[in-house]
Amino acid sequence: MDVQALLSFLVGVVVSGLVLGFVYAIIALGYTMVYGVLQLINFAHSEVFITGAVVGFEVFRVLATAPINGYLKLIIALLSAMIISGLLNVLIERLAYRPLRNAPRLVPLITAIGVSLILQDLLRILEGFQGRFDLTYTLPQGFSNTFCGSTSSCAAFGSFLSGIGVQLQIKEVILVVVAVLMLALLNYIVNYTRMGRAIRAVAQDRVTAGLMGIDSNRMISLTFLIGGALGGVSGVLFGLKFGTINAYSGFDPGIVAFTAAVLGGIGSIPGAVLGGLVLGVIQNLIGVTNILGSLLGIANLQSIDASYQRIGAFILLVVILIVKPTGLLGRSNTEKV
Amino acid sequence: MSAPTSVRPPDRTALLLTIAAVTSLLMLVSQHSEWLAALPAGLQNILGNSLVRSLVLTLFLANLLFAYRWRAQTWAKLLIGTVCLLLILPWAGRDNSAVFDLAIQIGIFAALSLGLNIVVGLAGLLDLGYIAFFAVGAYVWSIVGSGQLSKILTYYGANSGGAGTGSLLLGLLITLATAASLLWIRRQKGARTRLASFSFALAAFGLVAGLVLVARSIMVLAAPQAAALSSGINGNFFWLFLALAVLAAAIVGILIGLPVLRLKGDYLAIITLGLGEVIRVLANNLTLYTNGSQGITPIGSAPVPWLDAIAAQLGFSEDQYNLLFLYLLVLVLIGIIIMVNIRLDRSRIGRAWIAIREDEVAAQAMGVPLVRTKLIAFATGASFAGAMGMIFAAKQTFVSPESFILNESIGVLSMVILGGMGSIPGVILGAAVVTILKLSVLPSLGEITATLNLPQQVNPNQLQRLIFGTILVLMMLFRPEGLLPSRRQAMVLHEGEEDNAPSASSIGADSERDATAEPYSAGEATRKDDERTGGER
């Protein structure tokens, strides 16, 4: 094995890890926003996000033969998923979390697990009536092609990429671009608008924010709307990248994304992004540990294969939390007593 | 629930006995095929219907609840409890082993719920990976109680890696030396220096290495025994391993707890979820020890010749001996677990748990050692699960990682929630209700609706997630203290409600308090308002 091949292999692994990381990052944002405001792990977010994926599937299915540009279809899918997932999240908050605003911490957490289970079954039933269980995305033409493939106008750049071991598809580039746009938009809303300031105020201290004339209930609803909309986007992107979803496929990535949020420092937007990216890369690196082990001649690593990918993330989480309990970018805030 | 009144409820001894007699009779008839056949056709169809059967079974078990809840003569309560559990149920089980299976399963889940109740209900630590301890118990016995042990020994015999008596001695030496230095470092007074922490970590590592070396050497030395153990070790060791399973689960509880228990509640939830998965994935991957996804079978059970002889006399069939034994064992273990729970609930440590649940910071300020107290909760809860895991393995005679998925943890959690966090009778009731729903009522409903040409996806049996999710949500929204609340929890959760919304249940709880007039523990004294966050130390 020559050094060059090994290097381009590693670059390829890291880049595909980063793409995966963007999916986690944008899901993680949904968790982190809600957590920042209510200190609640919104377990139902994984179903909110998969609802977005289902909406995206339906849009692509309905528009499959429509004579419009593929990117327009994508935008319609993203927008409808944002609206429906956002509203669903608001509804969940109204019905299941708001009545428990003043209950002990454990209570809404358990409700959230319950809502998650309910939504899984509801999605299964709804899709079951259509006679389908595994939904397979029918993507617009060309989305699965290689980014800057040999026939496109940027073929030179494409050959540079493949030279260093990077192999991207157009849909993966779309994914990263949409995710980055969403992150920028969210960052702008939270940090540079009145609304964002109000949300931050509620997150900081609900009572005082109320005294300052901020309707905290409205702001919390708004947070759930934004979080749900992000979930919708991530659902469509998830479906775009992996192609197949069902009612239960949100749960696993949901857990990993929450892990990413905690890893980055929960409540922190850049933290969620960083956590997602780190986790994506690390998961992929764990997946190739056995190869690295055999290339480097370390026998003990050879039994660590793809089946350890997920638990690798959890073990990493434990380590990070022991060393730095606030996560990578989280600020340590003194507990209010 | 009890009526909203402070008048003492009337004595219902007679009613209780009548109901018990009627349901017992119904239960026996409905499970006994010959008696059933002797009935007139109409009645036969009704009682033979699987839904009616499971409802009768539910009613029958409800007797025990009535006996517990209603005001009646103590002798009647005891009589009903004994007769139902020791006579009627095994009798029905003789006619239909499904009843035994269900009863054992209820017992297992009741014990699991009691264990989780300590962790979640008393100490307020949301553990979403609780089933992992159950898995540990199950694997401890299934590895030694089946041919798996001889496979492991054969492997070590072939791959000794130079281990032997010498390495055993070396391993023991290292273990002792590092253990001693660990103790010595801990004893040192004064501020923790970097050097001290470093040497502590080093010694801990050495301890683990020493233990691994010892274990490996023992395996290698025992390798020649492999052939003799091809069907597992002698069943009489069941009792020894019952103790070991409890111990192993408790140790795993401590090992998992040590790093994570300094974290806040929500972090704890997600990490326990993750570590629960870690244990399952390890069980799936460590093929040498667990046979991986293929699972371990057949797994032996304890031989109890005298019980078998009695069972034979009583007309049990041979395959039911083991079920009968496990049923009785579960009853005994639950009895022990309940005793332990009651003792703990009223003890110093129980009050410390509640103090931590209500306000960690305040509890710490009052001198409760946080991590140690939480670790005890974790280990106690885990040890119950370990014992039950072993019974599960012996009942199933087959163990594979699929039995320990996340949903099982959530299932146990919903039992605790439904019954009432912190309430011993509550969680037992919750376990019974959820298990009966899951294993008896829903499948029967599903069977009936299957003939109605309903769409497949709304078959009640397929709606389990929906149903359990709804249980969790509705209970939390409308009755967070559960079906049978503990007095403490009910008052805490409805505190301050009296002025605006007089709730029936809280008054009900009051009346019960009057009835028994017991002083409450100091546990609720530390309760603060809704702002509850833990320390991150």
Next chain:
Amino acid sequence: MKKSGLITLAMVSALSMGSAFAQQTIKIATLTPLSGGQSDLGTQIQNGARLAVNEYKARFAKLGFNLQLVGYDDQADPATGTANARKIAADRSILAVVGTLNSGVAIPASQALAPSRVAMISPANTANSVTDRGLKNMNRIVARDDAQGPAGAQFIINTLKAKKVYVLDDKTAYGEGLASEVDKALKAKGIQVVGREGTEEKSDFSAIISKIQLLKPDAIYFGGIYNQVGVFAKQLREKGVNAPLIGGDGYDSSELLTIAGEGAKGIYFTTVAAPIEALPAAKTFSANYQKTFKKPAQGFGAFGYDAAKVALQGILDAIKTNKNKMPSRAQVETAIRKVKATGLLSGNVEFNSVGDRKAAKMYIMSVGDNLKFKLAETIDVKAPRQ
């Protein structure tokens, strides 16, 4: 053979007309996952069995029996499976069980059913230990891992001429069992297995695909179920890996083609179910299935149908030996073990002493350029013991 059987049946039924006034109920049960992630597969088996029962209803009615199907849910969970097996044991009118989907459930469930001698016919369990325990009541109509695995390996070596193979599995009893057998068979023939691992991941396979790109195997074996393999195949092809992908009967579903799309090209799988075009009966079956359940018939539906048919023929045999009276469970158990079932979608079924199919044709299916399954090769396999 078939004709004479029919004539006997007709005579038998004519004789029994007199006793038809008191209709006795005979039930067969299905034990499959009807809820949870695998409910789709479990429902297919149940539907297939239902078709078989509908088909046989009239014949049983002529003999004076009311034939019914009851569906039990095992949730793909061993404990639930056992509990329901015990419930099946308690219902005396249930004479045979079609199930289960998962070997992990079949093992404890058959153990629970064994004392009451309820015969089980599995339409899906391939793990060796399912029948290796030698239970009298456990049978299966699919090939064992150690028959199917070597068949796949043989195909990889002889037809695909692969020298380097990457072996994957889904970390379930089914996939891992199968892949291990393939691994063993390949190594025995001196083929290099460049990678051997498992994954429970359902969506993201990028790490594994990177490794495959690095190691450049001539063929990839993935022991798994179509819904996972389809996603894998799609991503694999999108990354430009065109090595053939081989698997077992878990691939036998048109969903595989839907999920993998263009990526399905170059997929091969071993199965005992004959391709639908090869058997006229299969055409009627798939039309019936579509009509009754408004869904296209798929592999597991066909296996469920076959398993139920074997059970029903066994029961008919037992009725015959019992002089047209209600047979006991033990009689049905023996009759099923001795059954000579013909005209099934997967050919003829006879069981050996432990309940494995004596000899079966193993079909190797491939996905052609038109993205349809087609028959590539047939291999004769025999059960390890007769």
